[in-house]
Each structure stands twice: as structure tokens, then as C-alpha cells.
Amino acid sequence: MKNKVNPTPMLPGFYLPRRGRKPRSIQQVLADKIAFLQQKTFKQIGEIFGCFIPGDYLKPESSGSMSRRTFYSKENTFWAFLGQVLDADGGCKEVVRKLQSYASLKGTKLPSSSTASYCTARKKLDEQTLTDIFQYTAERSDSSTKSGLLMDRRVIVVDGTGLSMPDTPGNQEVWPQSAAQKPGCGFPSARVCACFSLESGAMLSYAVGNKKNNELPLFRQQLDTFRPDDIFLGDKGFCSYFDMVKLKELGVDSALTLARRKPASKSNCLKQIGENDLLIKWDRPKYNPGLSYSRETLDQLPLELELRQIRVVVNQPGYRTKGFFIVTTLLDPIKYPSEEIAELYLKRWDVELFFRDIKTTMGMDILRCQTPEMISKEILMNFIAYNCVRRLMYEAAERVDVAVRLVSFKGSLQAIRNWEPQLNHDKLSNTERIKMLDDLYGTVTGLPLQQRPGRREPRCLKRRQKNYQLLTKPRHEMQEMEHRSRYSANSLN
Numbered sequence: 001m002k003n004k005v006n007p008t009p010m011l012p013g014f015y016l017p018r019r020g021r022k023p024r025s026i027q028q029v030l031a032d033k034i035a036f037l038q039q040k041t042f043k044q045i046g047e048i049f050g051c052f053i054p055g056d057y058l059k060p061e062s063s064g065s066m067s068r069r070t071f072y073s074k075e076n077t078f079w080a081f082l083g084q085v086l087d088a089d090g091g092c093k094e095v096v097r098k099l100q101s102y103a104s105l106k107g108t109k110l111p112s113s114s115t116a117s118y119c120t121a122r123k124k125l126d127e128q129t130l131t132d133i134f135q136y137t138a139e140r141s142d143s144s145t146k147s148g149l150l151m152d153r154r155v156i157v158v159d160g161t162g163l164s165m166p167d168t169p170g171n172q173e174v175w176p177q178s179a180a181q182k183p184g185c186g187f188p189s190a191r192v193c194a195c196f197s198l199e200s201g202a203m204l205s206y207a208v209g210n211k212k213n214n215e216l217p218l219f220r221q222q223l224d225t226f227r228p229d230d231i232f233l234g235d236k237g238f239c240s241y242f243d244m245v246k247l248k249e250l251g252v253d254s255a256l257t258l259a260r261r262k263p264a265s266k267s268n269c270l271k272q273i274g275e276n277d278l279l280i281k282w283d284r285p286k287y288n289p290g291l292s293y294s295r296e297t298l299d300q301l302p303l304e305l306e307l308r309q310i311r312v313v314v315n316q317p318g319y320r321t322k323g324f325f326i327v328t329t330l331l332d333p334i335k336y337p338s339e340e341i342a343e344l345y346l347k348r349w350d351v352e353l354f355f356r357d358i359k360t361t362m363g364m365d366i367l368r369c370q371t372p373e374m375i376s377k378e379i380l381m382n383f384i385a386y387n388c389v390r391r392l393m394y395e396a397a398e399r400v401d402v403a404v405r406l407v408s409f410k411g412s413l414q415a416i417r418n419w420e421p422q423l424n425h426d427k428l429s430n431t432e433r434i435k436m437l438d439d440l441y442g443t444v445t446g447l448p449l450q451q452r453p454g455r456r457e458p459r460c461l462k463r464r465q466k467n468y469q470l471l472t473k474p475r476h477e478m479q480e481m482e483h484r485s486r487y488s489a490n491s492l493n
Helices: 026-039 046-052 074-086 092-106 116-124 127-141 169-174 215-220 241-249 295-299 338-361 372-400 409-424 430-444
Strands: 155-164 189-197 203-209 231-234 253-257 271-274 277-283 304-313 323-328
Touching (some): 046 430, 074 092, 074 372, 074 409, 092 116, 116 372, 127 203, 127 372, 155 338, 189 338, 189 372, 215 241, 241 253, 241 304, 372 430
Parallel strands (some): 231 253
Antiparallel strands (some): 155 189, 189 203, 277 304
């Protein structure tokens, strides 16, 4: 070996040969940039719900604003939006603070405290993509749970509710406020009609309208949600000859509260099946201009419809209702005993609890966005989040073999909110992360709901409201009364 000159004469015992480094290729530089951007992700809520939403929906677009890997990429913005609707605060500023804390934990540059970039990124989310994600969650969450009633057929329960939103010109144009309210004194209101799986609680479809839309026309937009052999469960607002016929043509049976028709008696029924169980016949209604369909459509309906009328007697003390009538197309008393139909209809109240979970527990009762476009996305994101929570509840209940109806939605949401921050740490190994998710599932089912049949829940408020005046004039004209807590009727004259 040839002797080499020592390049470090001051350190004669130390020799380090010079070695040239090869220049890094473009592919290596690009790979490092991608790896750095991948570290700038804040999909901690995705650690919980990522298995319910395929990653293909959140891949960058081939072109356009959502095609680049920035801090507010498509994936990051979606998970931040989903976390926002699940968060107890629900404000955009809260989301930005959460993103800043997560970026600090990852050692990356903190984003600006302004919400402008995040709000702009939310606007760029494609509504069709959100619709596809909702439909996917609806299909996955609609589990084939067995109720033990009515031959274990799938039951879809339908109802409607109202939503309020900020008073902006755009929202007022699409969802106008009540005509009885003066301009500037009310809020735009939307009407939502939704189909739920009775057993799993998942939302299968929905339609949004304004105050001029009745629930029935919104329901008719969702008929493709039903499959042959389903059972449609609804209150008296959906008791319609037209809709029962149309569902029967699809192979779907109905069970509804009787409305707008006088109950049949033993003297004018086709056959008496039991003491409170009659086989009856409905004649096709006559046409009137108030119907939501044309005379030609009415003429295509059959002249009569054979139904079953079941009288349900309520003996529970304190209940306002002492009895009601159910009309159904389930005509076979052997397959479908009247007791099972009555028991099934009593479960219809669950749909009111589903809407309570969405509006009160998740905070969707009053929407936040300022434009109709973002209101539609906010509604979609709330329903996606609701279905994800329902899916988690079902899987947790399946692990311990309990009925999903015994799992608390609010308790599940509280667990998700408190588990989410703990999944952010870099030092958390895959084994520890899996254990944390297992513990989350165990916590969700740790305290089953107590079943209290017959408990009376009056719709009354025990805690008094603050003694504020009502805004009966536009804000710039309204004069607040002094000493509003101490005035009499005479002082107003």
C-alpha cells in the first residue's frame, strides 16, 4: 500500500482520508420532501376512524388546488373538519389551535393563528367527495343486526327535524326564515328528512329542504334507500295512500300511525283477525289540487289497498296518549303477530333519540357556516361523523356481545374526544396504539345504558331561562328596556 500524506499535521496519530460524496439524485431529494410533508399531518382523529373511511377518497386530486401536498392538504383538511364537528367547542379557531399544538409536537413550523387558510381549504373540499364518503359510511354502518322481531327483517325508520343557521343574505335566500318574523329578527331554517337503520342507528340517507318543503316530498327523494323485504316505520306524518302503494311496488312493507282517516270498526272491516286486529280496505283518495302529485299519477294507483289495522292500548299511568292505531301492509298474523308490530312501533321513538344525538350531543342544532355552499358541507360532515361514531359503537358492542342500543352515544363521543389527543405522541409504538384503541372500545361499552320502560319524560324545562327581552325589531332599531327584571304590564303603556 502506498504511503499517504497525513492531512492533519497537528494530530499525527489521527488520519481521516478524504472521501467524496456522490451528488444526490432528484428522486432522493423529492423523497425527502415527501417524507417531511407526511410528518406534517394532523389526522389524529383518523387513528380512530381511519378504518371506516378508505384512504382512496382522501388522495390528492390529479390537478387543482387539492393536488399539492401542503399543510392544508385534502387529507389534513378533511380530518381537521371532521374533528371540528366532533369537538365540544366546534369553532374554527379551536381547530387552528389544535393544529398548532400538533405541529409543535412534531417539531415543524407552526401555522398562522388566522383561520383564513383553514376556512379557504374547507371551501376547496369537493362536496361530491364528501357525499361519496357519507354513502360509504352509511353502507358500512348499516349492519345486519338481528332484532328478533318480524322475521328479522331490516327496519328503516324515517323522521324529520329542523336546523338553524347564521342570519346571512345567502342563507336567507336558500332557507328563508318564517314569514311571521321581521327581517333581522329571525334565522334561516332548514328542514331535514332522514332514513335511519332502526337497529344500528346509522343514517342511510337524507334530504334537505326549506320551510316550504313538507317531510313527505323530501322522503320521496330517498325511495332508492329501500331494498325489497325492508319494513318502513314512520309516524302519522308519513301515513299516505300514495307512499304505501309505491313502497309496496318496491317490495317494502309499511307500519305507520293512522292519520287523516277514520279508524275502521268491526262492522265495516273485511275480517276480524283478533280483538284489536282488523283486516281493512282503503279506497283510493279523490284528487284535489293540494296533493303533491298530478291527477294522472293518482289515476295510475290501484282503486283500493288492503291493510291491517291494529289498535294499541296504552295503560301506562301519566301518559297523555291512551291508545292509537297502527296501519300496516304486514297482513299475515302468523308471521307478524300484532304484539310484535306494536312492540316494533314503540321502538320508533329511537329516531327522536338519533336526532337528539346529532343536534344536541354533537351540537348540530345551530350550524355555523355563513354560505349555503358551506352549510351543505357542514351538514354532510356532521352526518359522516355521526355514522363513524355509530360504527365504532356497533363494533365495540359486537366485541362484548351486547345490544348496540345499550351503548351510550354521548359516552362514546366523550371517550373519542379524550382518546384523540393521546394518539398524537411520536413515541407511541404500534403496539401501544393498538392497546389504546382496544381500551377505547372497552370504555365505550363499559357502562351500558339503563333501560327504564314506562319512564315519563315531559317536554318541559325545570331550569328557568335568563330574563332577556325578545328581539322583536331589527338590531339597529331595538331599544333594550332598562331594569327589565322589574317592570309591570302598566309600565309598558
